[in-house]
Amino acid sequence: MFDAVVNSPQVLAAVVAGGVSVVVTVLTNVYGPIAQRRLERAKGEIQKEIESVRTELATITSEKNARQAYEYETRKRLYEELEPTLFQLHEASENSYSRICSLVRTARNGHLEGEDNWLGHNGYYMRSTIYWLFLPFSLFRLLQSATTFFDLRLDPEIRIKFYLLKSAYFCFTDDFKLARLQPELQYDPNDLDWTEKRVENPAVYHRQALVLGHLDRLTQALSRGSADRTPITFGEFEDKIKGDEAFRSTCSAALDLFIDFSFPTRPVLSRLLIAQAIFHRLILFSYTRKSSIEELEQAVDWFVASEDFKSELRWSDDIDQFLPTVLEYVKERIRWISEDDYGLSPP
Numbered sequence: 001m002f003d004a005v006v007n008s009p010q011v012l013a014a015v016v017a018g019g020v021s022v023v024v025t026v027l028t029n030v031y032g033p034i035a036q037r038r039l040e041r042a043k044g045e046i047q048k049e050i051e052s053v054r055t056e057l058a059t060i061t062s063e064k065n066a067r068q069a070y071e072y073e074t075r076k077r078l079y080e081e082l083e084p085t086l087f088q089l090h091e092a093s094e095n096s097y098s099r100i101c102s103l104v105r106t107a108r109n110g111h112l113e114g115e116d117n118w119l120g121h122n123g124y125y126m127r128s129t130i131y132w133l134f135l136p137f138s139l140f141r142l143l144q145s146a147t148t149f150f151d152l153r154l155d156p157e158i159r160i161k162f163y164l165l166k167s168a169y170f171c172f173t174d175d176f177k178l179a180r181l182q183p184e185l186q187y188d189p190n191d192l193d194w195t196e197k198r199v200e201n202p203a204v205y206h207r208q209a210l211v212l213g214h215l216d217r218l219t220q221a222l223s224r225g226s227a228d229r230t231p232i233t234f235g236e237f238e239d240k241i242k243g244d245e246a247f248r249s250t251c252s253a254a255l256d257l258f259i260d261f262s263f264p265t266r267p268v269l270s271r272l273l274i275a276q277a278i279f280h281r282l283i284l285f286s287y288t289r290k291s292s293i294e295e296l297e298q299a300v301d302w303f304v305a306s307e308d309f310k311s312e313l314r315w316s317d318d319i320d321q322f323l324p325t326v327l328e329y330v331k332e333r334i335r336w337i338s339e340d341d342y343g344l345s346p347p
Contacts, residue, residue, distance in 0.1 A: 028333055089161065092135045093165075097133070104312065124256065130254045130258065132224060132234075136165060137222075138220075140165045142229055156290070167279060172210055173211060177237065180271055181326060183321055187204055203266065209257070210253055232339075271326050293337055
């Protein structure tokens with residue numbers, strides 16, 4: 001019989017087909033349930049992943065909405081808190097710039113030299129000069145106290161104004177840096193015999209900026225305090241400097257800074273005043289417009305090339321010797337206004 005099966009292809013094919021059918025049936029019965037269980041398990045795992053992704057997306061959406069709500073409320077509070085002070089800053093910067101222009105005009109008219117020096121005594125011109133030059137910095141202190149509670153990165157325009165004002169503030173302590181600008185100036189106000197030497201050679205031995213402690217005390221004295229958030233008026237300043245000995249003592253370093261001032265005899269202070277004028281023009285420039293760091297640098301060049309600069313701030317052709325390095329000093333500080341706060345933010 002075996003030989004018959006082997007010798008008959010039809011019979012052999014039928015036997016093989018039957019055997020395969022039996023094998024398939026057995027395998028299906030044995031492994032079908034296993035495959036089904038694996039499939040169900042895979043479906044369950046996929047479903048869990050889908051639910052996890054859904055939960056994660058819902059969390060991200062919720063956090064994004066919460067962040068947007070937080071930023072909206074923070075910006076709203078930022079404007080409510082700072083806009084009145086920024087408006088005062090606009091006016092104060094305008095007046096500070098105008099006073100520097102007044103010093104240039106007064107020098108051209110011959111009233112900053114010899115017996116006729118309007119800054120030769122503690123009169124009206126001296127008192128008003130101190131008030132208008134340092135008034136913006138009392139607003140800097142008010143802004144600084146308010147920004148402790150806010151992230152200034154939420155509003156680039158307010159951030160730029162704040163850091164421009166901060167740069168102008170510390171510029172008034174930067175006499176040695178300004179003296180080293182090319183062409184470098186001989187400057188030694190810390191000489192042991194400075195009190196005598198500065199009479200004969202004020203360009204070298206007369207201090208031509210303020211130390212930070214004196215600047216802080218003066219700007220604090222010009223403010224009514226964080227509760228009022230307004231600086232004192234010029235009338236109040238004048239009354240205090242006349243009748244309040246402690247207040248007059250606070251102003252003494254600034255008064256000494258400008259006593260008998262002239263541009264040729266205080267070359268370091270002259271550079272400082274040009275830098276101040278540019279910073280205040282940039283604050284005015286950025287008040288009603290959105291300004292980038294690059295645009296501020298361009299604005300410096302536009303301003304220095306303008307008729308305003310020529311007519312209002314060039315007291316003599318001597319300014320051409322140091323103007324390029326003063327401009328670079330200002331631009332360097334503009335570039336410090338970055339997203340990471342002078343490169344000191346945590347990584």
